[in-house]
Amino acid sequence: MTVGVKPPSWTEKAGLSTGYVNYEDSISPQFYELEREAVFKRAWLNVGRVEQLPRKGSYITKEIEVAKTSIIVVRGTDGIVRAFHNVCRHRGNKILWDHTPQDDSAGFCRQFMCKYHGWRYGLDGQLNFVLQEDEFFDMDKSSLGLVPVHCEVWEGFIFVNLAETPSQTLSDFLGPMMKGLEGYPFGLMTERYGFKANINSNWKLFLDAFQEYYHAPVLHSQQQVSSLRSYETAFKLPYVTTSGPHRAVSTGGFKGVPRHLTPLDQMYPIEQVTEAGLMGPWHRPDHPELQPENLPPGRNPGGIDPWSITNFQIFPNFVILVYDRGWYLTYNYWPTSVNTHVWEMNYYFPAARTVSERIQHEVTATVSKDAALQDAATLDGTQRGLESGVVSSFPLSDQEVTVRHFHSTIAEWVDLYRGERARTGGIA
């Protein structure tokens, strides 16, 4: 037996300190106010997918409470996707909403009309009509268009940036790690199942819960660990990498389909019957675009074999999980206060071609949602524990390197903002 030198930890490889971590960033109202400016008004934020805007005039609105604004995203008559603040230039009314002004909405129109005094705007944001225009004084309609928001599309994912002048293009912001995923057939996966929940915790605590697998054998013991477990690595991370503010974690998987498992290894008998479960349908669909030889290697950046999922954590609040079995899942975390947030989860599959494929998708979404709710169930307990202030710093293992990287990146962005404010005479 040879005694080797212990390889460097993931934490050391990521250039992070190994000290205890302070969670003030998740309980301090002052820190939350800084995050609004330093993070959410500066980073590129994912607000949807191009499939939500299928034709000219299709729009969605997105409430971004942490930035105290609402955004309209619309496909123009020229086919280009643009974004605007959802604020009328007359007297500030919110222009588009359905049931209540607090909720996101979606629809189709040829122009936007304010519900208050009927001003109308084109899909390009230009102000086209003012009721009793000759009653106004020295009004220049051409300068009263909707206020634009920077908007770019990457691989069908729509991002906005609320800065007046973003410091980076979306492509530069996403960097080399996400570049490795370009060409993945996201556009093929048009069957979507969406869930949304109001969560009683700081938004970062839920991100943390989904970016480490240290908790899996305990919190998800109901799954008998089979699906979440990496057999080869016994819950140790096979691969993790950081790329600027972003991270990716890959987990190992099975060779072939999990036929060797007993019914006890799954959460519900329906998984055996339908051949679908937490990790998706047991068989990859036969679309040529989804066969491994046609997929970008960046989906499994560590080259793990067998491989099951890569969890791409795109700073600050967006996650894409790409599954070996030919589907993907996204999470978006939208802060609403220091200790509450709205969480969105979306499952994307290639459109079902048979009834059994459709059932497999529904079983996947349902079983996986149950596991996600197990994660969600810990969160207000964690928030309360942190807010008690009894303990102020916490040890994180090497398995939680992504958590450490995330909180240290948030601190960097907030420190940068504070420094700039101090130099320009602000009070942050």
Ligand code: FES
């Ligand atoms: S506030 Fe919109 S038309 Fe008056």
Ligand SMILES: [Fe+2]
């Ligand atoms: Fe979990």
